[in-house]
Amino acid sequence: MSDPAAGTAAAHPRVVATAGHVDHGKSSLILRLTGMDPDRLDEEKRRGLTIDLGFAWVTLPSGREIGFVDVPGHERFVANMLAGVGPVRLVLFVVAADEGWKPQSEEHLAILDVLGVEGAVVALTKRDLVDHDALEIARTEAEERLAPTALAGAPIVPVSATSGDGVEQVAAALDRMIAAAPAPSEDERPRQFIDRVFSIRGAGTVVTGTLTGGALRVGDDVEIAPRGVRARIRGLQTHKRSLEEASAGTRVAVNLSGAERADLQRGDVLIRPRAWRSSSTFEVELRGVRSLRHAITDRGSYKLYAGSAERDARIRLYGVAEIGANQRSFARLRLSAPFPLEAGDRFVLRDTGRRETVAGGVVLDVAPPSRPGRAAPERLAARLDADRSRIADLTVEERGAVRASQVLLLTGREPSHAHRVGDWFLSEELHRRMVEDVTAAFSSFHAANPMREGADVAFARTAVSDALHRRSLAATDDLVDALLEDLVATGVLARSGGTLRLASHRVSLGEREEEIERLVRTIADAEPTPPTVAELTAAGNKRDAIDAAVSTGRLVRVSPEIVMTPELVAKAERIARDLGADGITVSAFRERLGTSRKFALPLLEHLDARGITLRRGDVRVLRTG
Ligand SMILES: Nc1nc2c(ncn2[C@@H]2O[C@H](COP(=O)(O)OP(=O)(O)OP(=O)(O)O)[C@@H](O)[C@H]2O)c(=O)[nH]1
Ligand SMILES: [Mg+2]
Numbered sequence: 001m002s003d004p005a006a007g008t009a010a011a012h013p014r015v016v017a018t019a020g021h022v023d024h025g026k027s028s029l030i031l032r033l034t035g036m037d038p039d040r041l042d043e044e045k046r047r048g049l050t051i052d053l054g055f056a057w058v059t060l061p062s063g064r065e066i067g068f069v070d071v072p073g074h075e076r077f078v079a080n081m082l083a084g085v086g087p088v089r090l091v092l093f094v095v096a097a098d099e100g101w102k103p104q105s106e107e108h109l110a111i112l113d114v115l116g117v118e119g120a121v122v123a124l125t126k127r128d129l130v131d132h133d134a135l136e137i138a139r140t141e142a143e144e145r146l147a148p149t150a151l152a153g154a155p156i157v158p159v160s161a162t163s164g165d166g167v168e169q170v171a172a173a174l175d176r177m178i179a180a181a182p183a184p185s186e187d188e189r190p191r192q193f194i195d196r197v198f199s200i201r202g203a204g205t206v207v208t209g210t211l212t213g214g215a216l217r218v219g220d221d222v223e224i225a226p227r228g229v230r231a232r233i234r235g236l237q238t239h240k241r242s243l244e245e246a247s248a249g250t251r252v253a254v255n256l257s258g259a260e261r262a263d264l265q266r267g268d269v270l271i272r273p274r275a276w277r278s279s280s281t282f283e284v285e286l287r288g289v290r291s292l293r294h295a296i297t298d299r300g301s302y303k304l305y306a307g308s309a310e311r312d313a314r315i316r317l318y319g320v321a322e323i324g325a326n327q328r329s330f331a332r333l334r335l336s337a338p339f340p341l342e343a344g345d346r347f348v349l350r351d352t353g354r355r356e357t358v359a360g361g362v363v364l365d366v367a368p369p370s371r372p373g374r375a376a377p378e379r380l381a382a383r384l385d386a387d388r389s390r391i392a393d394l395t396v397e398e399r400g401a402v403r404a405s406q407v408l409l410l411t412g413r414e415p416s417h418a419h420r421v422g423d424w425f426l427s428e429e430l431h432r433r434m435v436e437d438v439t440a441a442f443s444s445f446h447a448a449n450p451m452r453e454g455a456d457v458a459f460a461r462t463a464v465s466d467a468l469h470r471r472s473l474a475a476t477d478d479l480v481d482a483l484l485e486d487l488v489a490t491g492v493l494a495r496s497g498g499t500l501r502l503a504s505h506r507v508s509l510g511e512r513e514e515e516i517e518r519l520v521r522t523i524a525d526a527e528p529t530p531p532t533v534a535e536l537t538a539a540g541n542k543r544d545a546i547d548a549a550v551s552t553g554r555l556v557r558v559s560p561e562i563v564m565t566p567e568l569v570a571k572a573e574r575i576a577r578d579l580g581a582d583g584i585t586v587s588a589f590r591e592r593l594g595t596s597r598k599f600a601l602p603l604l605e606h607l608d609a610r611g612i613t614l615r616r617g618d619v620r621v622l623r624t625g
Contacts, residue, residue: 013065017085020094021102022073025125028161034058038070053084057239060175067251083308087193087210089118097138098129110289113149114360115346119177120154128160184249189412190214192270193307199261208253225269226278226338231259267309277409278338283365288323295322306347312336330380343391400430422482437467442502453551454501528595532561559602580622
């Protein structure tokens with residue numbers, strides 16, 4: 001029966017890594033399955049031992065293509081083993097039926113367990129060397145060892161690479177494993193963990209590795225992290241087949257233009273330019289392996305393995321002095337050189353002196369606060385529980401305000417619950433508190449200045465800055481401006497000219513209502529030749545009463561010295577419109593209004609400023625449209 005997924009799966013061949021003790025028959029089984037010898041070095045052939053990673057591929061009976069990364073079992077080459085399995089989540093685990101469980105069976109299993117697997121097949125190799133009873137003993141032992149790990153319940157298939165017996169069953173089990181495995185995620189940031197660099201005459205530099213996160217295309221600009229080397233993709237191949245596009249979850253050879261072979265090495269990471277932030281300090285959760293014999297402490301020196309890279313690492317445990325077998329703790333890791341990791345990435349920790357795998361871990365924060373702080377356990381527990389897609393939201397929630405570009409760099413995603421304000425994301429909580437604080441500041445302003453329409457921009461900026469400082473956030477100019485715009489756009493504040501007020505605020509004249517009524521009446525009675533501001537104040541009227549009458553619309557400020565009722569201004573406008581057809585002269589306008597030049601001129605200028613009339617030499621015309 002053909003698998004409906006096989007057609008597309010063949011185009012996106014999945015990668016499977018081998019694992020298991022030295023000499024247990026990993027490479028022989030790959031050779032049997034694929035017809036390709038993964039041991040390509042002379043020294044490997046001479047010594048009958050895998051030293052470095054080997055690669056092979058084959059089309060399974062279903063039509064599905066599969067690529068293998070064959071790793072060395074010898075403990076001296078465990079760093080190479082880690083580079084091979086680092087980015088791969090499907091495994092062919094090998095145990096020789098004649099020798100049974102061995103130290104590197106245990107260490108490789110511990111490594112796979114901490115990295116996490118999405119599918120596994122266990123091959124019980126060299127079945128031609130044992131009888132039925134011995135085979136069953138080996139099978140039971142393997143089952144027991146795997147039971148408490150991520151490989152629990154994986155199918156165990158007896159096989160002989162020498163006779164070929166069982167090879168078909170291994171292939172069928174691999175087929176089922178791939179069919180059942182989750183599809184590689186394609187909507188994240190592409191990352192290729194480079195495991196080989198070479199040059200081909202005429203083509204230039206080639207890097208190979210397992211691609212995760214997203215696709216790469218011929219012509220793409222890329223960056224090699226953490227060195228920052230820039231290059232362009234000249235060609236792509238999977239299993240020696242040229243492609244326009246390579247997809248996540250496959251092994252890819254990338255032909256680069258612009259990068260020299262000497263610039264690159266295993267452990268480098270090919271990424272999109274400026275898509276990641278490489279860092280050397282991380283917060284993580286560590287878990288001691290079950291066979292751990294020496295506790296993990298802050299004093300030890302360790303090596304971190306992630307992707308195909310390794311780094312010296314110092315650790316600082318949070319809240320505990322040490323971690324024993326199977327114990328967990330949050331911790332801070334400081335690496336010898338930066339690396340582009342993201343929350344959710346798994347890694348392996350080995351003790352440098354004892355050369356043992358001691359822990360696995362998961363990256364929680366790639367840009368942690370300089371001090372963990374008292375909230376660290378809660379903050380990190382939330383990150384540990386979170387789906388990858390939630391990390392962007394958590395980043396904003398923890399910090400309150402983060403530049404949008406920074407969120408992308410740290411998490412590869414946009415938050416889904418945050419509030420976008422200019423170039424920033426604000427947590428919903430911070431946004432709510434900003435609104436509360438700024439509202440409170442304006443309320444007190446209005447209470448203290450009931451006759452004023454509002455406050456100036458400087459006051460508003462201070463109110464926003466203070467609210468940010470109260471939450472230990474830097475009040476950068478662009479954030480403050482963006483927040484003010486947002487407060488206006490969302491109808492919390494209203495702006496007229498250079499004045500800002502609470503949208504709900506109305507100038508309240510309170511007990512001075514009568515005083516202002518009197519003022520307006522005085523002016524209305526004297527129109528069309530009302531007293532000037534200087535004359536009004538000389539007669540005992542208060543300047544703030546005049547301002548309040550203007551800001552509440554009871555008077556119109558025609559010029560700095562002249563205020564009038566809106567009725568007179570409206571009448572002036574009607575007259576101007578009447579005269580408009582023949583051109584408006586000052587004298588005609590003055591006569592119709594029954595006033596003097598002293599008032600007619602400022603009134604016409606006021607109409608000019610409002611866009612009703614337009615001055616042309618000695619006359620004015622109506623501005624149309
Ligand atoms: N009789 C028998 N011998 C086998 C079988 N598979 C492998 N061998 C032999 O076991 C030895 C080791 O096999 P490899 O395939 O190199 O083992 P490996 O696991 O790749 O070893 P490393 O890569 O060094 O860890 C070789 O001499 C093989 O010929 C098998 O099924 N039956
Ligand atoms: Mg081998």
